[in-house]
Each structure stands twice: as C-alpha cells, then as structure tokens.
Amino acid sequence: AQTVTQSQPEMSVQEAETVTLSCTYDTSESDYYLFWYKQPPSRQMILVIRQEAYKQQNATENRFSVNFQKAAKSFSLKISDSQLGDAAMYFCAYRSAGYNNDMRFGAGTRLTVKP
Amino acid sequence: DVKVTQSSRYLVKRTGEKVFLECVQDMDHENMFWYRQDPGLGLRLIYFSYDVKMKEKGDIPEGYSVSREKKERFSLILESASTNQTSMYLCASKGGRAGELFFGEGSRLTVL
Numbered sequence: 001a002q003t004v005t006q007s008q009p010e011m012s013v014q015e016a017e018t019v020t021l022s023c024t025y026d027t028s029e030s031d032y033y034l035f036w037y038k039q040p041p042s043r044q045m046i047l048v049i050r051q052e053a054y055k056q057q058n059a060t061e062n063r064f065s066v067n068f069q070k071a072a073k074s075f076s077l078k079i080s081d082s083q084l085g086d087a088a089m090y091f092c093a094y095r096s097a098g099y100n101n102d103m104r105f106g107a108g109t110r111l112t113v114k115p
Numbered sequence: 116d117v118k119v120t121q122s123s124r125y126l127v128k129r130t131g132e133k134v135f136l137e138c139v140q141d142m143d144h145e146n147m148f149w150y151r152q153d154p155g156l157g158l159r160l161i162y163f164s165y166d167v168k169m170k171e172k173g174d175i176p177e178g179y180s181v182s183r184e185k186k187e188r189f190s191l192i193l194e195s196a197s198t199n200q201t202s203m204y205l206c207a208s209k210g211g212r213a214g215e216l217f218f219g220e221g222s223r224l225t226v227l
Contacts, residue, residue, distance in 0.1 A: 004157075006157075009155070033213045033214065033215075035213075035215060037216075037218075043220070044119075044218050044219060044220040044221065045205065045218040045221075046218070047215050047216075047217075050213045050215060052213060091157060091158065093216075095213075095214060101214075102148065102160055102163055102173065103148075103160075103214075103216055105150075105157040105158040105159075106157050107155055107156060107157040108157050
C-alpha cells in the first residue's frame with residue numbers, strides 16, 4: 001500500500017521569509033499524482049498545488065512551488081515570501097493514476113508564521 | 116466554485132447514540148469520500164462511493180456505515196457512537212483534471 005510521510009510535525013517561519021515543507025512517499029507505481037493541501041484554523045481544506053508524476057517540470061502556483069524528485073520519491077513544498085495567512089496545517093497527498101483510486105494523506109505539518 | 120456542505124460543524128453526542136453526518140456537493144461529482152482526521156494521524160479514509168447506492172470500505176470502516184441515495188448526498192452513520200469516535204470528520208468529492216478532492220468544512224464530533 002502507498003504511504004505518505006511528513007517528517008516535520010511543526011515548522012515556523014518569519015513573515016516574508018521562505019520555508020520548505022518535506023514529504024516523502026512510497027509507491028511501486030510510475031503514474032500518479034501528488035498534492036499539497038492547506039487547512040487554515042477552523043476552515044476547510046483547500047488544494048494548494050498539484051503535480052503529475054509524468055511531468056518533469058516542477059509545479060508552481062504564485063508563491064508556492066514544489067521540488068519533485070521522482071527517483072527519491074520526494075515532494076517538498078516551498079512557500080516564498082511567507083504571509084500571516086499562510087499559517088495552517090499542510091497535508092501532502094498521493095493518488096495513483098486511475099480515476100477511481102483514493103487519495104492517501106500524510107500526518108500533516110503545522111506551519112506557524114511569525115510577524 | 117465547487118461547494119461541499121456538511122450539515123453540522125459541531126456535535127456533542129452520548130455513548131450509544133446513533134449519529135448522522137450529512138454531506139452535499141453541488142458539482143455533480145460521482146465520487147464522494149468520508150475521512151476521519153486525528154492529530155498526528157492525518158486523514159484516514161472511512162468509506163467512499165463511486166456512484167449512487169454504491170459504497171466501498173476504506174481503511175477504518177469499523178463502527179461506521181454510509182448511505183448514498185442521491186448523487187449529491189453522502190451520509191456517514193455511526194450506529195452506536197463510542198468515545199473513540201470523537202474526532203473531526205471530513206467529507207470530500209472528487210473532480211478536476213487530476214482527480215483532486217474538494218472538502219467540506221468538517222464536522223467535529225464529541226462523544227461523551
């Protein structure tokens with residue numbers, strides 16, 4: 001079974017600085033998707049960024065970018081120019097290709113942003 | 116925007132009570148999911164559904180059942196609530212190019 005590991009239960013960053021959240025996964029498949037979700041305090045979980053495994057180029061969404069290392073099975077999230085609104089739980093998730101496959105989540109990293 | 120609505124944000128129930136958690140999505144998605152979220156454990160899949168009247172067990176289905184009578188509605192049922200079912204419950208539907216999940220706001224259940 002696929003597993004997703006987030007080794008950092010908590011991280012903190014100074015406002016306007018850059019922070020990287022780590023994620024590793026275990027799979028024997030070659031075609032899959034990876035996601036980072038954000039869950040602000042008392043608010044719903046939203047998708048931050050997605051990466052298709054067949055694409056070598058790292059995905060980018062404004063201040064959020066990923067470092068996808070397929071051979072190492074690593075998928076880290078970099079947040080640049082951190083803002084107070086970035087404070088949240090961040091979950092890394094994996095889904096193998098095949099539309100009906102379910103999604104596997106890591107345990108989450110709580111990010112604190114210091115003013 | 117996709118909207119996934121969960122019927123209750125906060126519930127307090129007593130041990131042995133029957134609990135219904137309801138979820139409605141407005142994007143005509145076929146796949147819907149119920150997850151349980153606990154600190155340090157992330158999200159664990161309880162049940163999911165590919166279509167109306169169809170259901171599949173996830174990783175932790177014990178003590179739970181589900182109902183999907185209409186495409187837009189997916190209900191989670193705790194037949195006899197126990198204290199170890201105190202948790203945050205998240206409903207999601209699947210859509211988008213990569214099959215990403217769209218989540219409701221969550222239902223925080225406390226069983227006394």
